[in-house]
Amino acid sequence: MLEPDRTFARRDTALFVLCVALSVGALFAPEPWQFAAASAARNTALVPLIALQRRAEASRTSRARFEALTAQRDSAAIAAQALPSILSENAELRQLLGLSRRIPERSVPAEVLHQPLPTDSRTLLLSAGRSAGVAVFQPVVASEGLIGVVRTAGPSTSTVMTWAHPDFRASAVTLDGSVTGMVGVTADASIREPMLELRGVPYRDSVPVGTPVITSGLGGVYPRGIPIGTIVGVARQAEGWERIYLVRPVAAPAQVSHVLVLQSGTPWPAAAQEDSTQ
Amino acid sequence: MSAARARRIRFALVMLLLVGMQFYVRPRLWSTRVAPDFLMLGLMIFAIRSRPGAAAVAGFIIGFASDALTPARFGAAMLAETLVGYTAAWGRAVFFADNLLVNAGFIAAGVWLRDLLVLVASGTGGKELAAQMFLWSPLLALSTAITGVVVLAIFRDWLDIRLEE
Numbered sequence: 001m002l003e004p005d006r007t008f009a010r011r012d013t014a015l016f017v018l019c020v021a022l023s024v025g026a027l028f029a030p031e032p033w034q035f036a037a038a039s040a041a042r043n044t045a046l047v048p049l050i051a052l053q054r055r056a057e058a059s060r061t062s063r064a065r066f067e068a069l070t071a072q073r074d075s076a077a078i079a080a081q082a083l084p085s086i087l088s089e090n091a092e093l094r095q096l097l098g099l100s101r102r103i104p105e106r107s108v109p110a111e112v113l114h115q116p117l118p119t120d121s122r123t124l125l126l127s128a129g130r131s132a133g134v135a136v137f138q139p140v141v142a143s144e145g146l147i148g149v150v151r152t153a154g155p156s157t158s159t160v161m162t163w164a165h166p167d168f169r170a171s172a173v174t175l176d177g178s179v180t181g182m183v184g185v186t187a188d189a190s191i192r193e194p195m196l197e198l199r200g201v202p203y204r205d206s207v208p209v210g211t212p213v214i215t216s217g218l219g220g221v222y223p224r225g226i227p228i229g230t231i232v233g234v235a236r237q238a239e240g241w242e243r244i245y246l247v248r249p250v251a252a253p254a255q256v257s258h259v260l261v262l263q264s265g266t267p268w269p270a271a272a273q274e275d276s277t278q
Numbered sequence: 279m280s281a282a283r284a285r286r287i288r289f290a291l292v293m294l295l296l297v298g299m300q301f302y303v304r305p306r307l308w309s310t311r312v313a314p315d316f317l318m319l320g321l322m323i324f325a326i327r328s329r330p331g332a333a334a335v336a337g338f339i340i341g342f343a344s345d346a347l348t349p350a351r352f353g354a355a356m357l358a359e360t361l362v363g364y365t366a367a368w369g370r371a372v373f374f375a376d377n378l379l380v381n382a383g384f385i386a387a388g389v390w391l392r393d394l395l396v397l398v399a400s401g402t403g404g405k406e407l408a409a410q411m412f413l414w415s416p417l418l419a420l421s422t423a424i425t426g427v428v429v430l431a432i433f434r435d436w437l438d439i440r441l442e443e
Contacts (some may be wrong), residue, residue: 012331012364019338026345027353027399034352041346049301049345056305077346114310116318116409116418118393119350119400152349159349169429187404194406254311 036251042125048114050157054127057111057257068151072143106263108132110158112256121163121194121254124148128261129156137221139262145227145250146170146215149261158261162253163228164194170229172198173216179205180216183228183247186235196228196247203243207231213247223262227251288436289327292429298322312417315389317344321359322385323427323437325366337363347393351400358395362388378427386423390415 026034042050110128114120125242127132130153140147140160148162161168172183186197191203198213211231217224229247236244302317321340325333340363341356348355353391366388390408393415397407 008329008331011327012334015331016334016360016364019334020357022342023338023353023357023360025353026342026356027351029353034349038346038349038352041342046343046346049297049343052298053305056302059306113347114305115344115348116304116310116313116315117344117348117350117355118415119354120310120348122400123348123350126349165350177395187406221343232421238342255309 012087016191034052035152038159039152043154043156050125050127053113054111057113088118106133106171107260108134108263110259110261111177112133112259113157114211114254116211121252122162123151123159124162124253124256124259126150126160126259126261127156129154129158131155132261134158134261139215139222140259142251142256142259143261144220144252145229147251147253147256149221150261160259163196164253170222170228171216171218172213173224174231175212175214179207181245183213186246193252194249195232196249198231198245198247199242201243203237203241203244206243207245209233285436292433292436293320293324296323296429311414312421314422315418316422318359318389318392319385319422319426319429321363322366322388323429325363325388326370326381326384327437328367330364330367330371333362334360334361336362351396354396354399355392357399358392361395361418362392363389370386378430379432380424382427385426386419389419389422393418 024211026037029037042262108128110126110132113125113127115125124140124147126134126140134150134153137154138150140150140162146163148160148165148168150158151161152159163170164184166185169182169184171180173180179198181198181200183196183198186195198207201207209231212229213231215222215224215226227250231247232246232248234243235246238244290374296316296319300320304310304313304316317340321333322335324336328336337359338356344355344359345352366384370384390411394411397410402410
């Protein structure tokens with residue numbers, strides 16, 4: 001018969017090996033299985049904890065946050081003053097060009113339920129899900145600009161792949177429309193903040209530092225005109241046929257607390273303004 | 279009620295309190311990147327007074343919950359927190375650290391190691407890994423360790439953890 005200590009030690013080792021094996025299995029499991037396991041946990045055992053966090057996020061108030069919201073509201077109010085004339089001009093131009101009416105804007109507001117893991121900024125958990133109208137591949141924006149795209153949508157929560165995720169890509173264009181490319185997160189970022197890079201820019205096209213970059217609307221996921229960031233320099237050049245530019249993002253997924261999930265066909269205000277001035 | 283059962287109930291209450299604080303108090307604190315990780319603190323306290331096998335299972339369960347809530351790389355937190363839980367329980371058994379500050383260092387090291395393992399398992403490298411490991415993770419580890427000192431000092435009798443006076 002084994003001594004009690006030795007039996008315990010063997011049991012400890014067996015439990016440890018089992019847990020490590022299950023973890024490694026989860027790490028290399030097919031993506032649909034991973035999503036299914038995560039969704040199952042979020043929709044069953046974790047429901048009360050998520051509800052608790054949603055409540056905490058909703059009631060979180062601070063002076064700094066209140067001041068930031070007031071500043072945003074004031075900016076929005078000033079911008080909205082010009083809106084009626086722009087809308088009227090837009091309607092006239094559309095009538096002249098024979099264009100159909102713009103699809104009405106729809107968006108779902110959601111709170112970001114941040115978690116302490118260091119990979120939190122790559123995949124955010126939102127407090128809105130299918131019951132609120134959120135669906136997979138809908139774009140997610142903050143007041144500053146693009147955050148990412150909905151990756152999974154459960155009944156009351158959803159997850160977002162942010163621009164900081166290595167798999168994220170979006171078709172982008174400079175604000176004047178002269179240069180197009182694809183944006184994705186870069187490994188050449190500064191140590192202080194993650195950065196994006198604009199790839200696929202022909203070597204003959206040069207983009208000045210400070211140029212705003214927005215979504216191009218190509219691909220059908222992101223509507224045209226969502227601010228992504230500004231050019232801060234050339235990251236590298238590839239054999240004289242391509243330039244890759246470093247882009248400083250306008251929205252920080254790690255710090256954002258509220259977002260909007262854009263419904264299909266929703267135009268971004270900047271694009272609407274751009275359309276109306278053309 | 280037996281004394282052992284009463285101890286277990288008191289310990290479970292402290293763990294429940296930490297879970298509640300993770301989801302209700304943590305979002306109200308300052309930047310979520312450096313606010314104390316109460317779940318990780320619970321795991322470290324559990325590991326301090328448990329056998330390595332039980333700590334590994336606790337780490338696995340907490341890691342599963344973390345992965346479900348932050349599915350950037352599913353399985354990374356499970357693996358990291360299983361390893362941290364097991365190592366912490368084993369390390370505690372070897373070193374017999376009864377000092378409050380040693381326990382704080384133990385908690386901070388656990389949080390930092392968890393972050394390192396999660397990032398490595400998620401394929402993070404280069405400057406992002408450096409920024410996380412030398413800026414954000416130390417701050418998170420420090421805030422969690424300070425909270426740990428407060429929790430251990432308040433609940434030392436309930437947690438059944440020997441500490442030097």
